[in-house]
Amino acid sequence: MRRVVLYEGFERFWHWAQALLILTMMLTGFEVRGLGLHLFGFQRAVALHNILAVTLLVLIVFAIFWHITTGEWRQYIPTRKFLREMIAFYVTGIFKGAPHPVRKHRMAKLNPLQRLAYFGFKVLIIPVQVTSGALYYYYPNLQHALGWPPASLWVIAVVHVLGAFGLVAFLIGHVYLTTTGHTPLTNIKAMLTGWEELEDDAYFDET
Amino acid sequence: MPHPPRRPSPPLLRRALQALLGLLALPFALAQEPAAAPPTAGHGSYTILHVAKSRRQTSDHSKFQVLKGPFKDSDGPAVTRACLTCHMKAAEQVMATSHWTWNIAKDGKDGFGKSTLLVNNYCISIIGGNTESCARCHAGYGFKDKSFDFTKPENVDCLVCHDTTGDYEKEKAGWPNPGVSLAEVAQKVGAPTLKNCGVCHFFGGGGDATKHGDLDDTILKAPRAEDVHMSRQGAGMDCIDCHASDAHKVGGPNYVVPADRREQAKFAGESVSRMSCAACHSDSPHKSYILNRHYQKVACQTCHIPTYARGTLPTNTFWDWASAGRLKNGRGYKEEDANGYEKYNSIHGEMIWARNVRPSYVWYNGTLKFTRLTDRITVPTDGRVILNPAEGSYTDPNAKIWPFKFHEATQPFDPILQRFVAPYTAGPKGSGAYWGDWDWDIAIQKGMATAGLPYSGQHSFVKTTMLWPVTHMVAPKEQALACTECHKRNGLLAQVPGFYLLGRDHGTGVDLLGFGVILLTILGVGIHGFIRFSHGRH
Structure with a gap:
């Protein structure tokens, strides 16, 4: 076994900042929607939600820059390699104590399922939320200028809300799956400190 | 008036000295106009506004010989004739307005006015023989039935709008109460104040506060909480500060002209009525961008007048x-x-x-x-x-x-x-x-x-x-409405149709679908976790 830095400083900052922002936006968003939460008060919740949205956008811009310049974006390219084995592992193998079919490597720290999930998160959920949120915010400016029918705000709102529910579901699954490491807290510790123990013979062909 | 004792009380000697100085200053204080006393609370612009207004007057009507009369009791037309010796075009101007005609005809619409075919659901109509009692509020003398001569300048009642004494009163058909000393009233005329408009507009529907609900006699002595504009503790404004006139045509909505129609003058010097809030407050008076954008679809009044009839009268x-x-x-x-x-x-x-x-x-x-x-x-x-x-x-x-x-x-x-x-x-x-x-x-x-x-x-x-x-x-x-009075289910705008309102509308089944997805995720994760941990492995 050897200890390596699997998650660099910026990556960890980006991950946890994004987690905090999205969590707070969930709370403020569901309070504004009137789902029974009374944490910030409506007016403050709206203001906070919008400020956090801009903050998240800035963070995403930095993250994209980081991913491009470091080449880390390649980590998210979806692959079919070992995909079937991963699914089999989560459906049956994990209960029998079977070994993890994919070993982590500095250059391939995500298994094929993670790649799919995070890729989807980045190119689907986040863009949908950003776009629908921006349309929602600028609706009063756009509505008459573009001659949209009155029902369009309803459509925007529903898309945004469904995206939010999707995020909550993602969060639950995501947090649960962090417990599937060596010990339930191994993965979270790695995401906090950056360090993770990888097996000595870990080798992954980079192509 | 003593200063409010905010500071710790000074030593006895100093207090005695102050009391003595106060006594010495008393005669000077008494010689001053009582109106100069500052209002007790609020913005305090009332005094400044009214000093400025009195300063603007260029003549002292008590010096005019023609206004000294004597006038016979109830002889309003004689006073009007006296007014017209100087203000020779005034009656002609008044007679062109709806305060005189009680008849609005514009853009091919006709019969919208009290003296014609308009129906309301208070006293219904004046033209079925009730004109004489209702015309107490007509800006003229002698309007008792259809035979009234709307072309006679001396029938215009100048005093009802320009009396500053508060003693002027009108009776049936709009004749002055015989008990009123017309000469005294005539010598003290000025620009209309709340009272002048109020003698009629506070009493619509046959009694104080009856008709409008947002206009009644209590406004004259209102605390700021009742009306920030007209209260003396507030801005101390008069009706005509917003309902500005142009050649005696007082700005205001009437039956065929939209109410909230004009925000700014189209050219310098144009006399416009400032009946929209934005004319003074601009269309973005809040610090919050989002609140300001409500202006597109929500009248200022909606949030800023949470309830009406907030005086003591129902x-x-x-x-x-x-x-x-x-x-x-x-x-x-x-x-x-x-x-x-x-x-x-x-x-x-x-x-x-x-x-x-x-x-x-x-x-x-x-x-x-x-x-x-x-x-x-x-x-x-x-x-x-x-x-x-x-x-x-x-x-x-x-x-x-x-x-x-x-x-x-x-x-x-x-x-x-x-x-x-x-x-x-x-x-x-x-x-x-x-x-x-x-x-x-x-x-x-x-x-x-x-x-x-x-x-x-x-x-x-x-x-x-x-x-x-x-x-x-x-x-x-x-006291303005809070966000959640409308942005919630069954809020104040529950019945206002045609649009999606955040917090009010949820879309049928959207939340159900969302919570369903979350519930299924929790269920899946729970079952998976249960099997994992019950097998003693991870």
Whole structure:
């Protein structure tokens, strides 16, 4: 076994900042929607939600820059390699104590399922939320200028809300799956400190 | 007035000295105008505003020989003739306004005015023989029936709008009360104040606070919380500070011109009425961008007038003409409710009065469509006729959500000709007037004959609603509606149609779907985790 830095400083900052922002936006968003939460008060919740949205956008811009310049974006390219084995592992193998079919490597720290999930998160959920949120915010400016029918705000709102529910579901699954490491807290510790123990013979062909 | 004792009390000697100085200064203080005393609280602009207003006057009317009279009791026209010796075009100007004609005719619409065919659901109409009593509020002398000469300049009543003494009073047909010293009033004329407009506009519907709900006598002594603009503790403004005049035409909505129509002067020096809030406050007065954007679709009044009739007086919300005429021993009688408000009067029927009333909210682009006695009415299936529905909807770029007083009533109707009728109500026994003889058939017949309108001879009672825009009694900003009074399920805008409102509308099944997805995820994760941990492995 050897200890390596699997998650660099910026990556960890980006991950946890994004987690905090999205969590707070969930709370403020569901309070504004009137789902029974009374944490910030409506007016403050709206203001906070919008400020956090801009903050998240800035963070995403930095993250994209980081991913491009470091080449880390390649980590998210979806692959079919070992995909079937991963699914089999989560459906049956994990209960029998079977070994993890994919070993982590500095250059391939995500298994094929993670790649799919995070890729989807980045190119689907986040863009949908950003776009629908921006349309929602600028609706009063756009509505008459573009001659949209009155029902369009309803459509925007529903898309945004469904995206939010999707995020909550993602969060639950995501947090649960962090417990599937060596010990339930191994993965979270790695995401906090950056360090993770990888097996000595870990080798992954980079192509 | 002593300063409020905020600081710790000074030593005895200093206090004694101060008291002595105070006594010495007392004669000077007493010699000053009492009006110069600063208001006790609020913005304090009242004093400044009114000093500025009195400074603007360029003549002292008490020095004019022609105003010294003597004038005979009630001889208003003699005073007017005196006024016209200097202000020779004034009567001509007044006679071109609706304060004089009580008749609005514009853009091919006709008959919208008190002196013509307009119907309301308070006193119904003046033209069925009630003109003489109603014309107490006419800006003229002698308007008692159709024979009134609307072209005679000396019949214009200058004093009702320009009296500054508060002693001037009008009687039937608009004649001055014989007890008023006309010379004294004439020598102290000035620009109209709240009182001048209020003598009529506070008393619409036949009594203080009755009609509008956002205008009543209590405004004259209102604390700032009742009306930030007109309260002396607030801005201390007069009606004409917003309802600016142009050649005696006082700015204001009337029956055929939209109310919220003009925001800014189109060119320098144009006399515009400042009847929209934005004319003074701009269209983005809040710090919050999001609040400012509400201006597109929500009238300022909607949030800033949370309730109307916020003075001590109740306004009439229901007037049931159908139940009028119950008699005890052949005489009319009155009954009061627990609050001391008149709940029954034989001459009006049952009534409901209320204070601090939450308005109803409606899309409104500034135009109300009024009903005339000549309009053929199809009574809707719910039996309720809206006499002046508001125009506008979400898709109308000029419409906003506005607060209204909804006034409910029942009133006489001709079911054969399908028209509203103008009964003769105010008159003595034997005249045929309803309040004298208690007979609707005769009263309506007489009224319609006087009005020169056809009547089938049959009457019924129809439920009617009138919409009165609420725009006065603006509350201090701390009392403005909170977001969640509308942005919640079943909030104040629960019934306002045509658009998606955050917090109110959820979309059928959207939340159900969302929570379903979350629940399934939790279930899946739970089962997976349970099996994992119950097998003792991870």
